[in-house]
Amino acid sequence: MGSKSAKIVALCGNPNCGKSSLFNDLTGLKQKISNIPGTTIEQKTGFFSIDGSEYELIDTPGTYSFHAKSKDEEVALELFTEGHPKRPDVIVYVADAHNLKRNLFYFSQLADLKIPMVLVLNMIDVSEASGIEIDVTRLQEELGIPVIKTNARRGIGIQELKQAINGSEFVSHLQFGDNSGDDIALRYQRLNVLIGKVQTQKTKRQLFTERIDPIFTHPLWGYLIFLSFLLIIFQSVFWLAEYPMQAIEFGFDKLGAFLLDVMPANWFRSLIVNGIVAGLAGVVVFIPQIAILFFFMGLLEDTGYMARVSFIMDKILRGLGLSGKSIVPLISGVACAIPAIMATRNIENWKDRIITILVTPLMSCSARLPVYTLLISVAVPDTYLLGIFGLKGIVLLIMYVIGTVGSLIAALVFKWIIKQTHVNYFIMELPIYHPPRWKNIGTQVIQKSKSFVTEAGKIILIVSVVLWFLASYGPNTENEKLLSVTETNEIENSYAAKFGKSIEPVIKPLGFNWKIGIALLTSFAAREVFVGTMSTIYSIEDENDLVNIRKKMMTEKDPDTGKPVYSLAVVMSLMIFYAFAMQCISTLAVVYKETKSLKWPLIQLAYMTTLAYVASFIVFQLMR
Amino acid sequence: MLLADIKKGDMVVIKRVKPGAIKDKLMEMGCVPGTPVYLSLKAPLGDPLAFNIDGYFLSMRKAEAAQIEVEYVETDGE
Numbered sequence: 001m002g003s004k005s006a007k008i009v010a011l012c013g014n015p016n017c018g019k020s021s022l023f024n025d026l027t028g029l030k031q032k033i034s035n036i037p038g039t040t041i042e043q044k045t046g047f048f049s050i051d052g053s054e055y056e057l058i059d060t061p062g063t064y065s066f067h068a069k070s071k072d073e074e075v076a077l078e079l080f081t082e083g084h085p086k087r088p089d090v091i092v093y094v095a096d097a098h099n100l101k102r103n104l105f106y107f108s109q110l111a112d113l114k115i116p117m118v119l120v121l122n123m124i125d126v127s128e129a130s131g132i133e134i135d136v137t138r139l140q141e142e143l144g145i146p147v148i149k150t151n152a153r154r155g156i157g158i159q160e161l162k163q164a165i166n167g168s169e170f171v172s173h174l175q176f177g178d179n180s181g182d183d184i185a186l187r188y189q190r191l192n193v194l195i196g197k198v199q200t201q202k203t204k205r206q207l208f209t210e211r212i213d214p215i216f217t218h219p220l221w222g223y224l225i226f227l228s229f230l231l232i233i234f235q236s237v238f239w240l241a242e243y244p245m246q247a248i249e250f251g252f253d254k255l256g257a258f259l260l261d262v263m264p265a266n267w268f269r270s271l272i273v274n275g276i277v278a279g280l281a282g283v284v285v286f287i288p289q290i291a292i293l294f295f296f297m298g299l300l301e302d303t304g305y306m307a308r309v310s311f312i313m314d315k316i317l318r319g320l321g322l323s324g325k326s327i328v329p330l331i332s333g334v335a336c337a338i339p340a341i342m343a344t345r346n347i348e349n350w351k352d353r354i355i356t357i358l359v360t361p362l363m364s365c366s367a368r369l370p371v372y373t374l375l376i377s378v379a380v381p382d383t384y385l386l387g388i389f390g391l392k393g394i395v396l397l398i399m400y401v402i403g404t405v406g407s408l409i410a411a412l413v414f415k416w417i418i419k420q421t422h423v424n425y426f427i428m429e430l431p432i433y434h435p436p437r438w439k440n441i442g443t444q445v446i447q448k449s450k451s452f453v454t455e456a457g458k459i460i461l462i463v464s465v466v467l468w469f470l471a472s473y474g475p476n477t478e479n480e481k482l483l484s485v486t487e488t489n490e491i492e493n494s495y496a497a498k499f500g501k502s503i504e505p506v507i508k509p510l511g512f513n514w515k516i517g518i519a520l521l522t523s524f525a526a527r528e529v530f531v532g533t534m535s536t537i538y539s540i541e542d543e544n545d546l547v548n549i550r551k552k553m554m555t556e557k558d559p560d561t562g563k564p565v566y567s568l569a570v571v572m573s574l575m576i577f578y579a580f581a582m583q584c585i586s587t588l589a590v591v592y593k594e595t596k597s598l599k600w601p602l603i604q605l606a607y608m609t610t611l612a613y614v615a616s617f618i619v620f621q622l623m624r
Numbered sequence: 625m626l627l628a629d630i631k632k633g634d635m636v637v638i639k640r641v642k643p644g645a646i647k648d649k650l651m652e653m654g655c656v657p658g659t660p661v662y663l664s665l666k667a668p669l670g671d672p673l674a675f676n677i678d679g680y681f682l683s684m685r686k687a688e689a690a691q692i693e694v695e696y697v698e699t700d701g702e
Contacts, residue, residue: 065652099680102654184651192658209681210664219668311683315669318685324672423645425688427653430665430674430681 006047006054008086009165010079012110013094014103015062016304016431018122021440022094022150023059025158031057033447043076050166058086064102066109080113087115090168092161094120097134097149098127098432101188101195108176108187111143116168119147120161126432131203139198144173209304209432216308226309230331233296237335237366241288248288252281270472271465279464282526283457286336289366291449293335297328297343298441304431314426320408321415322359323352323426330356330407333363334400337587339452341594351420357594358604359410361587362580364403367527371578372399374531378553379571402579410607463525463585471496471522471533496521510577510613511570511620513558523583530578569623573616581612625696627675628689632663636694644691653682655692 011026013019023031027046044059061076079086091110095103100121111117121134140147146164150157176190177183215221256273263269300306306328314324322330325347332340340360347353376392383391474493500517507517519533531549538552556565582588588601595601630636638659641647654677655661664681665674674683 067648067652101678102680105652105654184648185656188651188654188656188659213665213674217665217667217674222668307683311665311672311674312667314685315667315671425646425649425685426672427646427649427682427684427688429653430683432681 006056007089009055009057009090009092010060010088011057011092011094012060012106013062014064014096014106016429017062017094017096017103018437019059019062019094020444021437022092022120022122022158022161023057024439024443026162027057033451048162050162053166055165058088063106065106080110080115089116090165091115091117092120092165093117094122096126097121097124098130098132100127100132100134100199101191104191104194105184105187108191111172112175112177114171116171117145118161118164118168119143119145120157121147121149122151124149125151126434129205130207131201131205133200133202135198135200139194142174142194142197145170207432209430212433213308213430216305217312222308222312226312229300229305233293233331234334236296237289237292238369241292244288245285248285249281252277252284267472271468274472275465275468276461278468278532279461279525280457282464282529283453283460286366287449287453289335290339290452291445293332294339294445294448295441297332298444299436301328302434302436302441304433307428307430310428311430318426320411321352321355321418322411323347323349323356323424325426325428326352326356329360330363333360333365333407335366336452337361337363337365337584338590339448341587341590344594349424350422351418351424354418354595354600355411355414357591357600358414358607359407361582361584361604361608362403362407362410364400364579365527365584367584368399368403368578370528371523371530372396372575374534374549375571375575377550378566379568399575399579402576406580406611410611460525460586464529467496467522467525467529470494470499471518474498509620510616511567511573511624512577513565516574520577520581520583523578524585526586527578527583567624569620572623573620576619577612577616579612580608580615582608625694626690627661627692627694628673628686630661630663630694632666635660635662635697637661637697639693639695642691642693646688646691650684650688650691654678654680655682660697661694 011019011023023044023046027048031044031046033044046057046059048055048057058079060079063077066077066080078084079088081087091113093107093110095107107119119139121136124134127134136147136149146168148157148161148164150161174190174194176187178186180186216225256277259269259273259277263272297306300309309327310324312324313327317324317326326344328346329340329343332343337360340363341357344353344356344360347356373396376395380392380395385391385394471494474495474497496518497514499521500514503517503520504512504514507520512520515534515537518537519530522529522533534553535549538549553566554564557563558565582605588605591601591604592598625636627636627638638655638657638661640657641650641655659678661678662676663673664676665683667673667683670686672683672685673689674681675689
């Protein structure tokens with residue numbers, strides 16, 4: 001063509017066809033994720049060259065049909081409209097050879113666009129193992145475009161594919177559809193004729209999938225297997241992540257101490273150390289948990305197991321206004337609501353998706369864990385039930401149960417409130433099982449973790465800086481040569497304290513004093529900031545010094561009554577408040593981004609705050 | 625006969641998909657007249673169901689399966 005700019009190649013195919021692996025094999029590490037201009041929809045692009053020609057590869061969302069079912073697909077498919085600046089020069093269509101006919105349906109729609117195409121037959125090993133033989137030469141003749149066999153898992157056929165892309169100028173000479181009312185049936189009729197010519201079923205062997213699925217979807221074993229997977233995932237998320245998290249905290253502590261040492265004592269040092277470094281630590285510390293969660297979710301998704309979970313959970317969740325597909329976000333919510341809400345994109349039904357988004361933050365996320373740990377150690381006695389079950393552990397478990405039950409009940413309520421605007425259906429492919437594509441899962445873990453850090457990180461950082469200001473400055477200290485109140489240990493005089501005192505009348509019925517009020521405010525950055533705030537309020541140097549924070553909290557007496565401030569009633573009320581309240585700006589931002597409206601994050605903020613207030617009120621009034 | 629009513633071991637062929645909001649979606653997924661189908665799995669509470677649609681597995685709720693009319697395969701040589 002003589003043009004120096006890279007030619008555009010679009011990678012298309014059904015979900016589960018092995019498209020992502022092929023994308024990685026073609027581009028290696030030369031890939032980036034960016035938003036489609038003017039939208040928040042992410043698109044993966046990569047670059048590669050063949051014999052000196054440059055190509056830009058665009059990954060399109062895996063879909064079964066050219067007719068968009070969701071807003072995301074709609075925007076992504078605009079790529080193919082005439083005159084679009086990124087309209088592809090070549091389409092590489094990836095088809096699962098094991099299920100050629102259904103895979104070629106979307107192909108037939110793209111082929112009718114008459115853009116040059118290359119057809120890739122992936123997973124040829126699986127199809128051959130189940131006795132299906134495909135005559136590639138014949139298929140190539142019938143279609144008039146290059147057909148390449150690949151095994152993306154083993155990187156076979158990648159060189160041939162690159163050569164085919166480089167020489168590609170062939171459009172399919174078959175016309176499949178006519179855009180009439182019978183378009184879909186007509187396409188399948190013509191595909192049947194085509195398949196009849198090129199495919200032979202030699203022997204019929206029962207697939208591994210068909211042997212194992214009766215166990216994975218068994219009324220007893222199915223749920224037990226799912227529960228054991230959950231157990232393994234949670235164990236890993238909490239215990240495995242413990243060590244890297246400690247290392248990260250240690251690193252940031254050292255960094256903070258180092259900066260305190262080398263920088264002159266002024267407001268700027270305070271901003272850097274108490275605002276920015278502390279804020280960054282709050283984001284980075286969650287990476288291990290989130291990466292581990294993404295890894296397991298990716299593993300279950302990639303092997304095909306997750307579809308079975310949706311299948312066995314659908315009936316149960318449907319009664320609650322959710323769908324089988326809500327299970328992934330709900331489970332992910334135990335680590336962090338942000339990736340969980342991003343995962344709701346797989347739910348096609350608008351109502352199911354909105355309800356899932358609204359209730360997911362009630363699942364006990366990992367940011368609540370440090371809060372619970374501190375509060376339980378302050379007020380729950382160190383006794384054992386039946387000699388083995390520690391009461392502290394039981395209370396912690398109850399907090400998780402409260403979160404889960406709370407989200408399910410909230411879903412049930414929203415089911416009655418929110419109107420159904422679209423037909424509610426559940427139509428989902430059960431892909432055949434694959435051994436995990438490790439490279440694929442690894443890339444996904446890295447990309448998703450990165451996107452968490454940038455998305456949530458920005459907000460947490462900004463809020464941390466604002467909170468640092470509110471907690472460090474007060475109306476009385478402004479003139480004292482910019483000396484911040486934290487350095488004079490006078491948080492009582494800060495703007496944050498003013499806020500805490502001003503809301504005290506409102507939170508008094510819940511058993512909270514103004515100091516807790518400050519913590520409620522700062523927790524908006526991230527819930528675990530509660531612990532840091534408590535340590536600032538009780539002027540404890542090392543915020544990881546739980547023992548000392550606990551001691552101060554346990555010994556604090558109410559100046560009027562002389563009774564301990566942190567009684568069991570106050571602590572339980574506070575934990576219930578943290579269980580239900582929407583104290584996470586990042587989550588609200590993600591909800592705004594995903595629903596593209598302010599309405600839903602505001603509804604979420606309102607209902608969760610009300611729920612937290614009422615529940616805490618009841619707990620405190622009953623227990624006092 | 626409706627797809628929602630078939631039993632394990634029944635070999636059926638799709639006759640037609642009833643008109644409605646999900647007709648196109650079902651047909652795009654391969655549920656077109658003439659396609660051989662059998663019941664592959666039932667979820668623990670009897671719903672949803674998973675069918676083998678001419679070689680691949682598609683799950684749907686009973687409500688969706690009730691939109692598809694099927695008939696028994698005429699077996700040759702009987």
